Each structure stands twice: as structure tokens, then as C-alpha cells.
Amino acid sequence: MLPILAWRNIWRNPTRSLVVILAISMGIWAALFMSGFATGMIRDYIDSNISNVVGHIQIHHPDYAREKDVRLQVDPLPGLEAFLASQAPVRAYSARTLATGMVSTANGSRGILIQGVRPDQEAVVSNLRQNIREGTYFEEGRKNQILLGQPLAEKLHVKLRSKVVLTFQDLEGNITNGAFRIVGLFNSGNTPFDESRVLVQASDLGGLLHPADQTGTPDPVHEIVLLCRDPDSLVAVQKSLQTAFPRLLIENYRELAPELELYESQMKSVSLIYLTIIMLALIFGIINTMMMAVLERFRELGMLMAIGMNKGRIFSMIVMETVLLSLAGAPLGLLLGGLTIHYFNVNGLDLSAFAKSLNQYGMGTDIRFDADPGVYWQTAMMLVVTAFLASLYPAWKAIRLKPVEAIRKL
Amino acid sequence: MTYAPFKDWENDGRKGAPRGGLTSNLKNQIIMAVIKLDKVSKIYDAGKIPVQALDQVNLEIERGEFTAIVGPSGSGKTTLLNIIGGLDRPSSGDIEVGGVDVDQLSDNKLIDFRKDHIGFVFQSYNLIPVLTALENVEFVMLLQKRSRKERLERARELLQAVGLEDKMDKRPSELSGGQQQRVAVARALAPKPSFILADEPTANLDSTSAGNLLDIMAKLNAQEGITFVFSTHDPRVIERARRVVTLVDGAIASDVRKSEPVQ
Numbered sequence: 001m002l003p004i005l006a007w008r009n010i011w012r013n014p015t016r017s018l019v020v021i022l023a024i025s026m027g028i029w030a031a032l033f034m035s036g037f038a039t040g041m042i043r044d045y046i047d048s049n050i051s052n053v054v055g056h057i058q059i060h061h062p063d064y065a066r067e068k069d070v071r072l073q074v075d076p077l078p079g080l081e082a083f084l085a086s087q088a089p090v091r092a093y094s095a096r097t098l099a100t101g102m103v104s105t106a107n108g109s110r111g112i113l114i115q116g117v118r119p120d121q122e123a124v125v126s127n128l129r130q131n132i133r134e135g136t137y138f139e140e141g142r143k144n145q146i147l148l149g150q151p152l153a154e155k156l157h158v159k160l161r162s163k164v165v166l167t168f169q170d171l172e173g174n175i176t177n178g179a180f181r182i183v184g185l186f187n188s189g190n191t192p193f194d195e196s197r198v199l200v201q202a203s204d205l206g207g208l209l210h211p212a213d214q215t216g217t218p219d220p221v222h223e224i225v226l227l228c229r230d231p232d233s234l235v236a237v238q239k240s241l242q243t244a245f246p247r248l249l250i251e252n253y254r255e256l257a258p259e260l261e262l263y264e265s266q267m268k269s270v271s272l273i274y275l276t277i278i279m280l281a282l283i284f285g286i287i288n289t290m291m292m293a294v295l296e297r298f299r300e301l302g303m304l305m306a307i308g309m310n311k312g313r314i315f316s317m318i319v320m321e322t323v324l325l326s327l328a329g330a331p332l333g334l335l336l337g338g339l340t341i342h343y344f345n346v347n348g349l350d351l352s353a354f355a356k357s358l359n360q361y362g363m364g365t366d367i368r369f370d371a372d373p374g375v376y377w378q379t380a381m382m383l384v385v386t387a388f389l390a391s392l393y394p395a396w397k398a399i400r401l402k403p404v405e406a407i408r409k410l
Numbered sequence: 411m412t413y414a415p416f417k418d419w420e421n422d423g424r425k426g427a428p429r430g431g432l433t434s435n436l437k438n439q440i441i442m443a444v445i446k447l448d449k450v451s452k453i454y455d456a457g458k459i460p461v462q463a464l465d466q467v468n469l470e471i472e473r474g475e476f477t478a479i480v481g482p483s484g485s486g487k488t489t490l491l492n493i494i495g496g497l498d499r500p501s502s503g504d505i506e507v508g509g510v511d512v513d514q515l516s517d518n519k520l521i522d523f524r525k526d527h528i529g530f531v532f533q534s535y536n537l538i539p540v541l542t543a544l545e546n547v548e549f550v551m552l553l554q555k556r557s558r559k560e561r562l563e564r565a566r567e568l569l570q571a572v573g574l575e576d577k578m579d580k581r582p583s584e585l586s587g588g589q590q591q592r593v594a595v596a597r598a599l600a601p602k603p604s605f606i607l608a609d610e611p612t613a614n615l616d617s618t619s620a621g622n623l624l625d626i627m628a629k630l631n632a633q634e635g636i637t638f639v640f641s642t643h644d645p646r647v648i649e650r651a652r653r654v655v656t657l658v659d660g661a662i663a664s665d666v667r668k669s670e671p672v673q
Contacts, residue, residue, distance in 0.1 A: 001545065001552050008540035303536040306497055308525020308553050308601070310518055404497040 002313065006320035009293070010328070020289045021329040024282060028333025028379055029340065031278045035271035036341035036369035037349070042267045044364045046260050051127045052188045054253045054260075055094075055225035056234050059241070062249040064222055068100055070171055070209055073220045074248065083244055084226060089233040093226035094121035097202045097219055099209065101168025103148075107157040113197040114166055116205030116219070125225050128186060128199065135160045135184035144204055146180035149194025150187045160185060166198070170209050171220065178208045189355075190362040271375045272382075279386040286390035290322050294394045301398050302406020311399040318398050322391030326383055334376055344369035445471040445494055445605065445639070450503035452489050452660075463489040464500070465660040471605070471653075474635045476628065478642050478651035486660040487641035488609060494639065495528050495607045496520045508604060525553050529598030531608035535590040537582040543569060543593045544578040550601050568596035572626050588619025595626060605637035612644045624650050 010017050050056060059080065061072035074080065077095070084093050097116030102109050119138040123129040128147070129137045138145050146164060148156075158164060160182055167177040180200060188194055206219025228234050234252050241250045254261040294301070301314060309317075348366040351358060355365045452464040463486045471477055479487050492498035493505060496512045505512055507527065515523055524530075537546045547565040556564075569578050572592040582590050591611060598606050608627075612620035628650055630636045640647055648654055656664040 001549065004545075005538070005541065005549075012540060300536065300538065303530075303532065304538075305521060306495070306524060306530055307550050307597070308521055310521045310525075310553075313553070404492050 002317055003320060003324070006317050007324055009297075009317075009321050010325050013293070016289060016292070017325060017328075020285060020325060021332075023285055024326055024329025024383070025333035025336065027278045027282045028330060028383065029336040031271070031275045031379060032334070032337025032371065032375065033340055034274040035375055036337070036344065036371045037367060038270040038274070039267050039371055039375075040344070040349075040367045040369040041363060042263045042270070043370050044367060045362060046263055048127075048188065048190060048362065048364055049257060049260055050227075050253055052131075052190055052193055054256045055125055056228045056231065057226050057238055057241070057250060057252050058256055059224040059226075059245075060222065060249045060251075062247070065249070068098075070099055070169060070220065070222065073222055074224055077218070077221050080224065080245060080248070083241070084224070087237065087240070089228050089230065089237050091227045091229045092121070092124040093224055094118065094125035095202070095221040096122075096223040096225065097205045097209070098222040099168040099205060101166055103152075103156065103198055104165045104167065105156045105158050105162065110152070110156065112152070114168060114205060115197050115199045116202035117199055118202050122199075125227055127188065131186040131188045132184045133187045135182070137184055138201055139183065142183075143201075144178065144180045145183040145201060147184045147186055147199040148182055149197070150185045151191050151194045152196075152198070153182070153185050155195065158182060164198075166200070166208075168208075170211060172211050174211070176208050178204070180204075189359050189364045191359040192362060268372075271371070271378065275379060275382045279382055283386050283390045286322060286326060286387060287393055289325070290318065290391060290394035291397065293321070294318060294398045298401060298406045302401060302403040305401075305403040305406070315395045315399050318395035319388060319391040322394070323384060323387040326387035326390070327380075330380055330383055334379065337379075338371075338376065341369045341371050445469070446504075446506040447490075447494070448504040448506075450493060450500045450505055452486075452493060452498070453501045463660050464493070466503070467657075467660070467662055469655065469662065469665075471637065471639060473604075473637055474631070475653055476631045476638050476651055477653040477655060478640045478648050479655045479657060480642060480648055481657035481663075485657040487657055489660075490657065491607050491609055491639065491641050495530065496524050525550065526601060527604045529601065529603035529606035531591070531594045531598050531606060531611045533610040533613050535582065535587070535594050535614075537590055537593055537597070539582050542579050542581055543574060543585065543589075543596075546582070546593055547596045547600050550597060554601055564600060565596070568599055569593070571599075571630075572596045573622070586619065588615050588622060591615060591619070591623055592626065595623065595630075599630070599636070605639060608638060608640045610642050610644070611640065612642070612647055617646070620644065620646055 059074055061074060063069070064072040074095070081093075081095070084090050095118060099114045099116070101112065101114050103112050103114075117128075119140075123137065132147070133150060138147070146166075148158070148164075153159060156164070162182050163179055164182065165177055165179050167175060170176045186194065202219045202221075209220055210217055226237075228237055238250055238252050241248075254264075304314060305311075345368050348368050350365065351367060352365045358365055447467050447469040450464055450467045450469075451462070454461045454463055465486075467486075467490065469490075479490060481487050489498065493500050494507075496507075496515070499513055507523075510523070512520065512523060537543075538549065541549060544562075544565050547568055548561045551561040551564060566575070566578065569575055572595055574589060574592055574596070577585060577589060577593075582593070585593065591614075595606075595611075598608075606627075611627075612623060615623065624646060627638055631638055640651065642648060651668070653665070653667045655662060656666075
């Protein structure tokens, strides 16, 4: 009967209780909204980095990261490619030829990373093809095509079909250059990435890297990027690769870009942070309501004590009332929050008005809300804890009363 | 109106009963209840001037008595009932209920003592507004950890006894003052208390309701031997009481036992 009594007590003052229930619902909705937004944004950042920049795993010569020397190639390449092709957890891989150099136009020049790719492989591993905003992806049979990021093109004052010159060192250390025509301009939504590299076909770049008398030898490969079918299998794939090719440096994206790991860990705690802030605000509202409920029932509580309801039961009743009152707001808040997250997960939240600044930080403008299913449980549990904490003071006040003072006279 | 006799609630295997450290021997003594006040004084000194509410009161009430405590306002009636009921503690003197020195019980044990041994009827009914009449009567038995079947059976029996068999599912707000006070009497009887303390139970009732209530209480007293102690101004109550204790300035001015039985 105690839960029934507690539940009915909540509805003695329906308006007051409904206000609190609505406040709790809105609080939960806001917490889930913020959590879904932040999780979506972080996941977008991580996914965009994985699909545009680092992939799941990268393979390099152990000294390449430090030296950036074009002679430090992935070796043995044929054996490695055969191994990757045989690994079921590996969804796709792309072999890249890299050179650091300079891109020059009639208007100026900039230091860049030249990324030579095998177009078919790269199209699967990265979002490059989808990110083409003007022009086309690499077309078969045409030589010396180049793709530039839109932000870089703007800085170099070039446009589609403009000609640019790439200058870099070949495998023997001689300065070499080649003229390329812009066939496509891409925009990945990550301005630093778009400004810092150009993409050409590996065959073109390989041809330029080899001295004139060595043409016909295989294109050098400095980096292999691979995607796993299931990100959870990443560590296992990394281990088996490392065992098979102990002389190569095999790193996952968390090792390559530690900030992504930081963001991943933040994703788990971000909802907790938002929830904590909102619950802190709610706790005072709940305390206030329950204090009013207790104070206006002082006489009745005194009567309950007089007829034999002990302090433990009075305390439990007030705690139960507070928890039930708070939980009454949970279903609506969780439902609204879940629907909002689902809506923006399907339709996305368009932040293109802030594209320039967001892209500067590698953030996308179409935020797809996301939430781990555990967030809903976490929210409900946090609410129970909040309600319990909020009930302690009113319950303590209730048991402190002396029945004779509460009912004044018998 | 008929009243079914109480069933034997002793040794009925209640979960955890008796509470508050009362032994079964002690319970037996309480069933032979005698309220005994020995030189009980109560001084309130919350203000600048201490107020002597009770002054060396000696009083014994035996089982089955139908006693009215009367006196002008401020004479100490309420204080006396509060002290007998364990709601307040005396400044000096001893109070025993069935041989138990209630002043020596801790707050929690005192609550348990009240639950099992004292029935209260308040002037302003003090029912739980969100519970029905049946649930109000059931409530104190719930505190005693009685089974649901037992609670329902007894609550229905008691409401029938006070003539409210057709109002069991009504909440207090749907009942008249007289009906509410009858629910309060049923609630007070529910735990099978040793005695019932009633603070001006007819003060807020019209004469018909007051008469009905007094009939019910007198019948319970006569047929079941329930001990009633009232504080009252109401001449109708005084008239029906078999013993009238008059308080003046916190002291007993007279204590009259009537020879004729309660009607």
C-alpha cells in the first residue's frame, strides 16, 4: 500500500506535480538532444577522419613517418597485397605513393603532400570520389590528371582545367617536376586536409619518381591504408599483419591520430556530462516541490507517526514519492529524446550556415545525431539517483517532526 | 447495526511482531490495561514564562472504563491525553500503561507501542485524504504487518460495525464529518488497541452525527470492553461517560464515577 499511497500523494496537487514532471521530461529531452548532437558530431569527425585521412590501419616503412623519404617504401609489396586480399576481415585497401613537394601555378606556390593513388582502390577506401564538388574523378586512360581541394584551389587562384606544376624529389634525390591538369575539385569538409594535399594517379607519380632509365619498374608504394569490415576486429587484423610482416610499421587510427581516441573516449562521457549538468539543475526543483509537499502535510505526517508509522516508513514514503514523481517524467522525456535523435539521425541537422568555421576544425555540417542504446538506461538510472538524492532532505525534515507539534493537539 | 466480536489476534504469527522490544508477557499485561499516572507534571518553557500545563496529576484508568476528561480551555486536557498517548513526555512523574513505563521508551519504540496499543480519534478526523475509507482502516494493520486477507476482513468488519458498509470505497472528501469520524473510530479500533484516546471527537459534528458516534462507542465499550478516554467540552459526551475527571489549571479538581451504565 505504501507505493500506492506514495503515488496518490503525488496527485494531491496535480498542477504542481505536472510542472515538475514536465520539467523533468524537458530536462531528459535536452540531455538526450545534447548527447545525441555531441555524439553525432564526434562520430562524424572520427568517421570523416577515418574515411578521408587515416583509414582503420596504415602500413608504412618503419622510418617513413620520421624521414618522409620517398625511398622508404612498403616492402615486400606483392606478398603484403596477397596477404591483404586473403584476409576476410579486411574490407578494402589502397596502396598510395607519397611525395612531399610543391604545387605551383602562375599565381604562386604552396608546399603540399602529393598523394598518388590507384583510383579504383582509393574510391573504396576513402570518400574522395563522393567529395568531388566540381569536375570528375580520375578518368581512365588520361594521364597527368590532378584533384585539388577547393580551399587549396581558392588559395592558388586556380579552377577546373587549370594547369599546375608539381615539384618534388625523385628516388635518386634529383628535383623533378610534372605538369598536371585539374580534373576535379573536392571538398571533404575538413579544410586542413583539403589544403594540404593533392591527389594524382599513382602511375603518373611513380613514373616521375623513377629516374628516366628505370621506367617500367613497379610504382613505389609508401603507404597502404585499409578498412576493416568491423571496426572491432581492427586490433586482431593489426596483430595478424604485424606477425606476418614484422619489419613493417602497422598502426591503427588511434595510434596514428591520438586525438581520435580522445574524441572516442569523450563520446562515452559526453552524455554523462550533459546529464549531470541537467540533473543538477533539476535536483533543486525536485527538492523544492517535495519540501512543499512535506510542509503542507506536516499535520498529516504527525498523525501518521501518532498512529504508529515509524520514521523509517515515513522516510521511505517520501523517498518513494520523490522517485515516483521523477520517474513519471522519464517516459515522456526518453520518448521525445529518442524520437528527436532518430529524426536527426535520418534527416541530419544542417549546420551549413557555419560550414566555414566547422570545416576549419575538420567537422562536418550535416550532423547525424547518434546515441548508444546504453544512454537511455544511463539517463533513467541517473534520474533515479537524482530523485533519491533530492528526496533525502525533505524526508529528513519529515522524520524530524514531533507528532505532538505537528498535530498541535491530539 | 451489529458488531462482530474481535478475533484473537494474540500469537497469530504476524511477521516480525511484536515490535519495539515488547515481550509477550508484557503484552498480556497490557491487555489487562491500566493507565497509571503518578505525580505527572508538564511544564512548557518555550516562551519567556514557563507554563505549568499539568501539576502533580495522579490518575488511574482501568480496563473497560468510559472516561471523559473535562475542564475549561487551557486546563491541561489535551496535554494529559498527549502524555497518556505517548505523543508527549512529562516533565516529571511516572506514567505506566499496562506496566510499561512509556517514558522510558525510545522514540521509535514509542511509535511501535502506540501502533499496537493505543487507538487515536482526532477532533478533525485526520484521515489520509488519498485513501478510501477501507484503506484508511486497513492502513494501521498494514503497519502491523498483517496479511492482506486479514486486513481486508477486519477493515470491512469494522466499517460495517460503524455503519459505513456502503461507503467503503469513498475517500474522506466524499464523506460527511460524522461519517469521517466513524471511519476514524474504525481505524482506531483496527489494531486491537488496549484503549482509545479521543480528543473532542464530537466537536465538529452536528447533534445527530455526534449521537450516532456516541452510540457506536458506547456499544463497543459495553459489548467489547474497549476502554475509551475522551477529552471533551461536549455535554452529550459528559452525560454518556461513566467517569468524569475534571481538570482545572492542570490539576484534577474532581473525579466522579457514575453508578448507572452507559446507554
